[in-house]
Amino acid sequence: MVRIHRYIEIFTKFIFPPLVVNDIETARNILTTLIAGGISILVFSFSMVMLLLSQAATNYSPRVLPSLISNKTHQVILGGAFLSSIIYNIITIIGIEPSGKDYQIPGFSVLIGIITALIALAAFVYFIHSISTSIQINNILNNIYQNSKSQLETEIEHDNGKKEFPDSKNWKTYNSIQSGTIQNISSTSLKSYCADNDIQLEVLFHKGEYLIMDSPLFKCNKELDKEEIDEILKNFLYQESEIVKDNYILGFKQITEIGIKAMSPGINDPGTAINTINFLTDLFAIRLKNLIIPLS
Template sequence: MITPHFMKRIISRLKLVIQFIYASIGFYPTLISLLFFGIAVLMIYFETRGISKALEDELPFFIISHGETANMILSSIATGVFSLIVFSFTMVMLVLNQASANFSPRVIPGLITSKSNQKVLGLFLGTLIYTLVVMVNVRSEHYDTDLPGLAVFMAMCFTILCLAFFVYFIHSISTAIQIGSILESIYKLTLHKLRQELEQDEGKELPALFDNAKWQLLDSSHSGYMQKVDKNAVIELCREHDVVLEFLQPLGHFVIKGLPFARVAGQLKDKDAFCDELNTQVSYYQEELAEINYLYGFKQITESAVKALSPGINDPGTAIKAIDYLTDLLIVRMRLTDEKIFHDKEDVLRLRLDEVSYPELLNQCLGPIRVYGRKDPVIVLRLLNLLKNLCLTAIAHPERLGPIASEALLIVADADDSVQNLGDREKINHMIDALNNSNLLPRSLPKLSL
């Protein structure tokens, strides 16, 4: 007998499998290949009904009636499209290798999931499959007419379409490898995910329950990166058991089997059953996609900036662009509360997800750039300008000014130790004066000595 718990487990696993398949580079190529196979089978069926013979008088230029000509055309199409497939997949691998070497390995999942390139590769594969199916049926004894002429003509049309999209593919792949395009894509995905989080954010303060309740720890049944939680299912589970659940680590962090990863407040009658069902709603996998967790977008942009500042790459322009994107994302993140709590449909508190706090996020983003770019006055000025923009936005969120001031002190201290040129130090002091004159920081920043 199929129990509700078993069905929930199956549904949870199906969601995870679908997510993996959708993020795979073979998702659209597989779907489009199956579509073309279906078209080929359908065309062969129509050929058995004499569609080519019926159209031969009306469309003589479109119907191929010579067997050797049809074989030559189909053979040429199969060879040419196969060459396109090999070249295209080689280009994709080269792009991924170059992105990993020059930017950050974290950006590779985002490049793989590019749907436009997947569709083009799917068109190539589908055309090859269609052509092979038609080739097998040329001069088949099952036809009333000599050749599947219309099916051969459609293979020619698909080939012309492949050539047109091959030009688009070359343009797309050459654009995708540019760091500006990669950063913009990550920025847009992260911004979209942040806006989704803002829509779901209840904006409520953390209740006293989390300080006063008696908590029961729950051990993890897996070791791995806890990436996703089905919030609606977990809230419903907590409502059924009448408990409040809190995850002890933010999503994306590594949890170890046998160690606490969550805790519950309330009378939990069957701990094992609760944990077993909870684990079906938690997904563990390795990919770091910004559309799943906005923190990965911050991380990828930061790592791209750090890689650009390395002596081997030496591309401060990319680092500046990354800082500009981080400025906008940090401003949007400022409006998101650090306490991610969720209530059920009866407005009863049921779930709290541990969240990377705003001060910690600031340090994770600005710390590496500050360390690797502290000798470059342009980077220092850009970081101080970022903090100035955050201060202006923080007028509506005064609790954010303290962490901003702390990061500013770190940047100024590193600049004081690393920037030697007096002209550069004077420019940095002008930016420090602008920050101090805004009267927004809780304490004034020290100026560099001249």
């Protein structure tokens, strides 16, 4: 591996000699500057993110923070571009020996460090643009609306394909073993388990509902042992964070909260309130399509 690195460095030095650093002090100064600059950019980015999140929680709603924090692009930029560049340059500067006639300066490694720093700088420019765009209220509302609409259409599609459910009045009721908010149900896994064991279940709650311990959770047409109950309970996701992709009802809730806060005396933003009414109207229209019974 070292021999391959040497061949690449010799080739680079022969083709592009100005790009390869041959002086120890110059290499150290370059890497030290890149490390210090990378740490400064990283600290500034984290500070700006915290400031924007605080502003979003104050002006809009604290419920929108999980969707902003879970942005994969921002996570890749902060963790992938910035941290990887800093760590690589630190490892490279540690590997530079102070003296020795037979020692060969890792000029190619220094060149890669410079390239990674330039990539991190370009990622920083994109990060500034992306975070400043994602924090705008119109984009926040549109993201909530799109996620709610997608989840809602999926739910409607599943409802249209359901068969007539049998009477469950005499089925055995099983209660919740813990308190918490059930934000999602692993329906695919639950259906597969029911089909494999020839059982039928009726869920007694809706997603996003807070249940206390021993609250009715589901009914089953058969008597279940402890192992079977545990397998079924694994498909109920207890989670306090509100992510719209898991439950479209949270989209209605978050858009409503933003609209109410926009009409408060402290914010006084009627334009945002009108936009929330438009988004809610469209979501309600989509939901009502599945509830309208034809007259003929």
